[in-house]
Amino acid sequence: MDNAAHRSRTTWQHCGVTSATHSTLFPPVPDTADAVLDGLDPEQREVATALHGPVCVLAGAGTGKTRAITHRIAYGVRSGVYLPAGVMAVTFTNRAAAEMRGRLRELGVGSVNARTFHATALHQLQAFWHKAVGGHMPRLVERKVQLVAEAAARSGLRLDRNELRDVTGEIEWAKVTQRVPEDYPASVATSHREPPRDPAEIAQIYRTYEQLKQDRMVIDFEDVLLLTVGVLQAREDLAQWVRNQYQHIVVDEYQDVSPLQQRLLDLWVGDRGNLCVVGDASQTIYSFTGATPDYLLDFRTRHPSATVVKLVRDYRSTPQVVHLANGLLNQATGRAAEHRLELVSQREKGPEPVYTEYGDEPTEAEGVARHIRDLIRSGVPAGEIAVLYRINAQSEIYEQALADLDVPYQLRGAERFFERPEVREATTALRGASVAGRNDSLLDHAVDLPAQVRAVLGTKGWTAVPPKGSGAMRDKWESLAALVRLAEDYARAKPDATLADLGAELRAREEAQHAPTVQGVTLASLHAAKGLEWDAVFLVGLTEGMLPITYAKTAEQIEEERRLLYVGVTRARLHLALSWSLSRSPGGRAHRRPSQFLDGLRPGTGSRAARAAAGGAGGIERGPAVRKRVRRGPVLCRVCGKTLTEAGEMKLMRCEDCPSDMDEALYERLRDWRSHQAQELGMPPYVVFTDKTLMAIAEAVPSNGHELAVISGVGARKLDRFGTDVLAICAGEEPGGVDEAGS
Known part of the structure; x- marks a missing residue:
């Protein structure tokens, strides 16, 4: 990194924008309320001094939103406007909540409550349960997958591990968007979701799951929000207690709020206006979980008197990166x-x-x-x-x-990759099939290595057509499809490869990674x-x-x-x-x-x-092949003059069916050399040079570095790494060996 870039980054770090600041820099606690405002830019200062809501902070990426809202809380407390125990700061992840607490401690107001939505709601539910409901509060189930599996079994449906994850996600989405089981199928259609199973089946699992929880007196994390909403709606005295206790509420990442979380937030705030929200609609990327930017975008409509502050000074990225980001939006x-x-x-x-x-x-x-x-x-x-x-x-x-x-x-x-459960199962199955060989009925009609791999992985969930939508089922399919593609590439580079050879290749990759x-x-x-x-x-x-x-x-x-x-x-x-x-x-x-x-x-x-x-x-x-094509315009066959469009033909500089003047003996020597190089370097042969590149070399028989470099698929790096050996082989001499320095 050059000195200018280092100075720029150092200046930016001292603005307090990077999370690394909190673990490496320990600035002194400001000794006065006004000192809390030191170092803030004009817009951040406007946020920090807007102590009475409603306040909406529209904060772009890298603009110091967390810095602005934590300084707002600190300035409010240090100036005597806020009581530390009277501030509720909520966000969406434990990591973000911990970061907020760390910053508040640095500013001398560590006693402020900064938690996730779920942690805040659970704290209140535990405090209110005896008075509002009576008896013991139900046990919280942190992982609901086992209950969902039982609900599916009781519904006459069997789900594998990935289907369980996806169906569980659908139940969570339905609950945070406040859909009951009976409404789920229609809601899926109107929201353009692609569920992992028939919506009616998921609705049945959802219904049975809710009944199981009721029978066993347990609740899940979504229930924590739902029950807290229920308690505060039913008991106005408890809702008023919350509003009196927390007179100032701050919500970070407000673009990710769900309908259920907004409903709870409305109960916390009541008809008071001391609410500050911070978000960026352009960073809404979790709508599949029920998050929506609508509440952020409609904040001014719901709160006409709101103070709106825009943070647009980006302290994170260079002008070049910022220009690209702006252009994208x-x-x-x-x-x-x-x-x-x-x-x-x-x-x-x-x-x-x-x-x-x-x-x-x-x-x-x-x-x-x-x-x-x-x-x-x-x-x-x-x-x-x-x-x-x-x-x-x-x-x-x-x-x-x-x-x-x-x-x-x-x-x-x-x-x-090789630690993922579906990949572990798949590689175990492939190794088992390689041991069984032709005694494995799966391989009866598989004529080549890729076909054998597809046949084996077909028993593990791979299909020729990917599953609809996203989720764990799609993730599993993508992992298996990656193994299928790896097998195809390996067979292309090593046509005589067996399942056992592929198993050895997978083990080598696993060890390397x-x-x-x-x-x-x-x-x-x-x-x-x-x-x-x-x-x-x-x-x-x-x-x-x-x-x-x-x-x-x-x-x-x-x-x-x-x-x-x-x-x-x-x-x-x-x-x-x-x-x-x-x-x-x-x-x-x-x-x-x-x-x-x-x-x-x-x-x-x-x-x-x-x-x-x-x-x-x-x-x-x-890359090398593309550079040649763009620089020289159309690539023409050097035999018939036809314009070439296929990548393999462009490497050879001729049509596949045009006569070849390749030196077959030279080609075989190059293949033997490549195999030795690949073995010594621990990489697949095609990474050294593809077959097409070796064929192009054997046809051109280059005598110097310039002639070798212009062959598509060589390029400067491979010329430096392998050029001496290749030119020696082309000249009928013995190569010098593996270039360790280049590896």
Whole structure:
């Protein structure tokens, strides 16, 4: 990191925006109320001094919203307007609540209540139960999956582990959106949800589940909110006690509130106006759980006298990152888009976002891993780098690519690929089938390795057509589909491979990916990245069908996918890289399209106005095969002159059916050398060079580095790493051996 960037980051950190500040910096407690306001920008100061509600803070990403509201609470207490015990601060996660409590302690007001919605409601329910209901309060069931399984069994339905998770999620959604079992099927239709099973079946499970809880005198977390609402509605004296106790209420992440939480909040506030809400409609990415930004967007309608403050000074990201984020939202539609915030970076200039188009997924993963290694070597800590993707199943190829380069990594929000239960079960089944061989009836009609893998994984939940919608069933399918694709790629690189060979390959990958790490690059889904930030962020796999995800059908769902990308972009402080690949595997048909969300943002797409809105962000880098194609225009067959469109033909520079002048003996020597290299380096052979690249080399028989470099699939890195050996083989000489320095 250069000195300017370091100074910028240091200044930004002292603004108190980064969560790292709380664990590494311990500023002295302000000695006066006015000292609490020191260091706040004008808008943050306006929030901090607006001590009487209603107050609505519209806070963009990286603008210091938590700083503003905690200083508001501290200033209110230190100036004598608030009593510490009279403030209720609520948010949505334990991590966010802990961060808020930590900041309040630093400001000298650690006795303020800062909890999640559920923790606050549970505290009140426990306090009121004896007076409002009598007897012992029902036991809280922290994991409802077992009860849901029993409810399904009693309904004559059998659910596997992933279906249980999905059906449980549907029951939770129904309860927080205040739908009873009888209303569930109609609600699914009107909300455009794609449930994991027939809505009538889920309604029956939901009904039986509620009856089981009643019979056993237990409640779940959603019941905590429902029962607290019931108690406060039935007992006005208790509701009034809450309002007298908590005269000032602050709600963080208000765009994520559900109808049930809003109902409880209304009971807490009553007809008083001392309510402060903070949120950003452009960061609403949890609507599938019942969250809605409508309450934030309608706040002014419900509270006409509200003070509204907009926080738009972004202390997290460079102007280049902020310009891209603004450009992304400028293309949005819908209610949230109408209220979008135009962020203004407060940091010094940084590098432009980098757009990279790759020929295939392995090349994309390898390119990202190499870029990350270079950043680490330049001084960026591994823990300040993240790779973000749409679904967890995408992690495997990046785990492997980072492991190949000895780059430490850690997963957030999910197990490592080979630790996931469905992957463990699948690999065990594949190894069992490899031992049984042709005695396994599953393999009777499987003529090749991919067919054998599909046959075995078909017993574990893989199908040719993915399940509808999202959820655990879809996650399981994606993991199994990743194994199927891995088998297809492995068979393409090693046509004679057996199930036993594949089993050995999977074990090698598992061992490489399971190296223990203390500080490493973060791999996470975009949802799991919410609320976090890094110096460098790599947004990968940005193609149509992945972002927006293929099951996002309605305009509202597609706009939520755009907001998800916006959240990913705004996680980056300094370095931002966006990438996609044109095909899944090396030599595959280049039929993929970059995400529609990048239109008008990446150079060469959309209108001039759209590009201006993106701040002229970044140039497109391309992987070796794509770079040649773009630089030279149409690629023509060197035999018949026809324009080539298939990636494999473009590597060969001729049509597949045109005569080849390949030196067969040279090709075989190159394949033998590649196998030795792959074994020594512990990577699949195609990662060294694909078959098509070796064929192109054997046809061209390059005599120097320049002639080798122009062959599609070689490129500068592989030229440095393997060029000497390849040129020696082409000259009929013995290669020098594995290049350890390049690995």
